[in-house]
Amino acid sequence: MNSETIYKKLLELFPDASCELNYKNDYQLIVAVVLSAQTTDIAVNKVNELLFAKYPDVYSLAKANSKDVEKIIKSIGLYKNKTKHIINLSKAIVERFNGIVPNTYEDLISLDGVGRKTANVVLAELFKVPAIAVDTHVNRVSKRLGLVDKDASPVEVEKQLQNAFKKEYWSKLHHLLIHFGRYNCLARNPKCDICPFIEICTERKF
Ligand code: SF4
Structure with a gap:
């Protein structure tokens, strides 16, 4: 099975695959992606309702008290580090980028808490790169x-x-592989009995 066929089969399974983090603007997306490390999107969406109600933009989060932010996001993993990251990256966006989320890989990874994965998500999602x-x-x-x-x-x-x-295909492929991994090819109990890739899979369970 070639990559084109794999892509098409994934697309048949998840035609609407897209980002499952809730966000309304660039600020909310970059914060949500940083918070999503080693945590589910569902858990991030839950804390972000309150976080974005209290800190509606990059300027308010840049001035936030870290203890107040920790209280809001404490149900997600690594919340202390993530609190530092999102406050620091907000400060940097205010001070170095006039309050606007930067649109280049180099500028994005210069922000606290933003690594290769987060930068790629932001580039694809916000800037269609x-x-x-x-x-x-x-x-x-x-x-x-x-x-x-x-x-x-x-x-x-x-x-x-x-x-x-x-x-x-790259940006859509990212979502397709995530959806397939999240809903079908789970880490521990993959649904191999209904998998269209069972013939090529290297780790099928039967
Ligand atoms: S057959 Fe392979 S690819 Fe398909 S669900 Fe099982 S482990 Fe995942």
Whole structure:
């Protein structure tokens, strides 16, 4: 099965695959993505309702008291570090980018708490730059489907996926692999009995 066929089958399964973090503007998206590390989107959406009600823009979050923010987001993992990240990145956006979320990879990764994965999500989601952000689902599913080397690092996974798929597919592919990993090819109990990729899978369960 070639990459084109895999892409089309994923698209048939999840035609509406898209970002599941709730956001209304650029500020909310970058904060949500930083908060989503090692946490579910559902948990992030829950705390963000209150967070964005209290801090509606980058200026208010830049001036926030860290203890107040910690209280709001304490139900998600790594909340103390994440509090520092989102306050610091807000300050940097206010001080260095006139309150506007930057639109280049280099500027994005200069922000506290923003690494390669977060920068790629922001570029694809806000600025429509073709990008493949490699999270735990993308990493696992790509390896099970034999799209990338088993021992590939996240950066290598990104490069190998870029080589395997047309550029115009990259951003949608990111969502498709996440949806497939989140709802079908789960880490512990993948639904192999209904999987359209069982013939090519390297880790099928029966
Ligand atoms: S056969 Fe199972 S492990 Fe393999 S890709 Fe399908 S759901 Fe995932």
